[in-house]
Amino acid sequence: MANNAHPGHSPPGAPITTGHEWDGIAEYNNPLPRWWLYGLYATIVWAFGYWIAYPAWPLVRGYTAGVLGYSQRETVLAEVEAVRRERDARGQAQLASASVAEIRADPALLRLALATGKAAFGDNCAACHGSSATGRVGYPNLQDDDWLWGGTPEEIERTIRFGARSGHGEARLGDMPAFGRDGVLQRAEVEAVASYVLSLSGKPGVPGASLEKGAEVFAGNCVACHGEGAKGNPEMGAPNLTDPIWLYGSSPQQVVATVSNGRKGVMPAWEGRLDAATIKSLAVYVHGLGGGK
Structure with missing residues (x-):
C-alpha cells in the first residue's frame, strides 16, 4: 500500500525524495544537472529566435516570412x-x-x-496548324500522310527550316497559276478541268461541265506539275489530285476558285527565328504525329 509521506522526512545524508513510495520503491527528487538545464534554456531561446528569423507561424493564407525571408x-x-x-x-x-x-x-x-x-x-505552329496539328482550310493537316514537299523527317526539317515561298533563298518553290484570272483558260474550261480533277477522287463537279473537255485541259496545262496520273510531284509541291485530301476545300466552287485564282500559300522560314536544336526537334515531333513517311 502506498506510503504518502511528505518530502523532507528523509534522514540527513539520505537521497531527497518526494515522499512517495510504492511497494518499497521511493520516488527521488534529485535536481537536474545545471548543464542540462542551461541546454534546455538555450533551446527555448533558439526556438524563439528561429520563429522570428524564419518562416514559422501559419496564417489564413500562407505563413509569416520571417525577418530573413528564407524559404x-x-x-x-x-x-x-x-x-x-x-x-x-x-x-x-x-x-x-x-x-x-x-x-x-x-x-x-x-x-x-x-x-x-x-x-x-x-x-x-499551333496558330496555323491547330493545337492538335489537324490543320484547317489553307493550312495542312500534319497528321495525315499527304505531304506537298515530302514527309520524311529530313524533308520536314528542310520545310521547317527554309519554309515555302517564304523569300528565303532555299525555300520551297512552286505556284499554282491563276489560269482564269490571267486569261489562260476560259470560264467553261476552268469548270471542266475542276470537274475532271474532282472526279479523280470520286467527287461531284460543276453541273453540266464536260469531263472529256476537262481531261483535255488537264493534259495541256496541269500534267507538267501534277503528273500524267495526277499523283502530284513533291519536288514542285504539286498535290496528289486523286486522294480525298484537299488543302483549300473540295467543293466545286472551291476548286474552281483555286484553278481560276491560283494558290500561293506561305510557310515561314524558321531558320534564324528558332535554333537548330528546336528545328530538328520540331521535325522529329511532326513526323512522330503519325503522318510522316
Missing part, C-alpha cells in the same frame, strides 16, 4: 531549376550537333526532341 522550398526549386537548365543545355547541344536520323536512333535524344518539339509546336 527552403524556394531554395530547393531554384536548385532543381538550375540542374534542369544545365541538363537542357547539354541536351540542346547534343540535339543541335546530331542529325535527325541520329536523334531518332537515340532513345534519350528522341525523348528530349519530342518534348522540345511539342513545346515549340504549341508556341510557333
Whole structure:
C-alpha cells in the first residue's frame, strides 16, 4: 500500500525524495544537472529566435516570412531549376550537333526532341496548324500522310527550316497559276478541268461541265506539275489530285476558285527565328504525329 509521506522526512545524508513510495520503491527528487538545464534554456531561446528569423507561424493564407525571408522550398526549386537548365543545355547541344536520323536512333535524344518539339509546336505552329496539328482550310493537316514537299523527317526539317515561298533563298518553290484570272483558260474550261480533277477522287463537279473537255485541259496545262496520273510531284509541291485530301476545300466552287485564282500559300522560314536544336526537334515531333513517311 502506498506510503504518502511528505518530502523532507528523509534522514540527513539520505537521497531527497518526494515522499512517495510504492511497494518499497521511493520516488527521488534529485535536481537536474545545471548543464542540462542551461541546454534546455538555450533551446527555448533558439526556438524563439528561429520563429522570428524564419518562416514559422501559419496564417489564413500562407505563413509569416520571417525577418530573413528564407524559404527552403524556394531554395530547393531554384536548385532543381538550375540542374534542369544545365541538363537542357547539354541536351540542346547534343540535339543541335546530331542529325535527325541520329536523334531518332537515340532513345534519350528522341525523348528530349519530342518534348522540345511539342513545346515549340504549341508556341510557333499551333496558330496555323491547330493545337492538335489537324490543320484547317489553307493550312495542312500534319497528321495525315499527304505531304506537298515530302514527309520524311529530313524533308520536314528542310520545310521547317527554309519554309515555302517564304523569300528565303532555299525555300520551297512552286505556284499554282491563276489560269482564269490571267486569261489562260476560259470560264467553261476552268469548270471542266475542276470537274475532271474532282472526279479523280470520286467527287461531284460543276453541273453540266464536260469531263472529256476537262481531261483535255488537264493534259495541256496541269500534267507538267501534277503528273500524267495526277499523283502530284513533291519536288514542285504539286498535290496528289486523286486522294480525298484537299488543302483549300473540295467543293466545286472551291476548286474552281483555286484553278481560276491560283494558290500561293506561305510557310515561314524558321531558320534564324528558332535554333537548330528546336528545328530538328520540331521535325522529329511532326513526323512522330503519325503522318510522316
